[in-house]
Amino acid sequence: MNIEYELKYHQIEENYWWFQARRDMVFQLVQDLRLPVTAPILEIGCSGGPLLQRLSAQGYRHLTGIDVSEAGIAVAQARGIPNVSCMDGAHLDFPDASFDLVIASDVLEHIQDEAQALREWTRVLRPGGQLVVFVPAFQFLWGKHDEVNQHFRRYTAAHLAQRLHQAGLQVRRKSYWNVGLFFPTAAVRLLKRLLPAEDQPLKDDFFATPPLLNTVLRGIITAENRLLRALNAPVGVSVFALARKAA
Template sequence: MDQTYESKYHDLEATHPWFLGRRHMIIRLLRGTDRNQKILEIGCSAGYLLEILKKYGFQNLFGIDISREAVELCRKKGIDQVFQMDAADPKFSNNEFDLIIASDILEHMPDDVAAMKKWYKILKPGGKLIVFTPAFNFLWTEHDEINHHFSRYTKKKLSEIFRVTGFATLRISYWNFILFFPTVVIRFFHRVLVKKRHKTHDHLYRMNSLARVLFLGLLQFENLLLEFINFPIGVSVFGVVKK
């Protein structure tokens, strides 16, 4: 990842509604989880989720990221069990973790099945994996290319990967449903404009306070709805599976 882009990414992780909304959803998925479980976040970035989990009383927390800058940012937050490591081949013992979280990591794997098999091995029997990943290849833009993505996913494709790697699916749903149709329209016109300008750039935009509040409010409302339903479409897709 480009150094300038990475610094911008880490900066926006703290306040951008999309990151805040996803962390809010993950915390909801973890309700009822034993605080003593050994948890690994694959691709922990600057450690914002691990920091929140620590505040919620989870103490046995580990993280890995391929970026040295990300690892250093985590350690500055007092999250010590964070290591520079490739998500495609995490160097841990078999059957080591009770829970693994991988938020927007699978799409970075050249061989997603091989990577998930590695994750399966380091989970304890009965352990759970939570995966978030971008949805639908027709939403592909230069933002995916800048982020070195190999694919976007559908529920069917993600379910099949879970199946062939040995996981039992507990739940799978799309996420960011409310903003799906605006995103489709915006990305269509953006794609046309980019082709005309012959230039690429990321989609990490700063928002004013009102826009942030509205965007985050919509995502948190959707997270509440996900208590009762699964969405048929969305900008992202997530799965909760068990070894």
């Protein structure tokens, strides 16, 4: 990840509407699994640990977090979050069948060898263990935000499900996420392709939001999250899947 963007990410991830809404959705998916609080859970790409903090507050006692970013792990450790370490998400230093749940939010697109990563994630799952994975959606939405994030690809729901199946996982659910911003995002990115190329530094899509706007935007996506409890969305800026390792 671009070092300037990485520092920005760790500064805004706790309170920025987009990160808050995505954490809400991940947390909702975890809650719906009804795992015992003793279940061992691994978050790949834990960054500064806000999701781990929320899961801990809910009573989950065996949480582990890893991130390739030393800066992110330093933030998590400064917050007093235990069991976090710097580790490559495609080469896990854990024994086979270590976890009941693996969570990876916007990680897979950063890893060049996605098959290797998914094999590792499957390996550390216990039989019957589950994976929650989020990735950016649709290659035609590719933009400078992807480049500054050092992404290798974006996904369709079918593409993601196929990769999970190839890794030996059973896909229980797949859906797009962040429907409300899909059409404006698509319009802006497609329009930029029609305009003359600008000779400017790469820039991410995260823009400063006043507190009121931050609250409104989070509220819109959070309302979508509630609908996604029962429905699967046909389009979105992101896509997620819930997959299971055979018992």
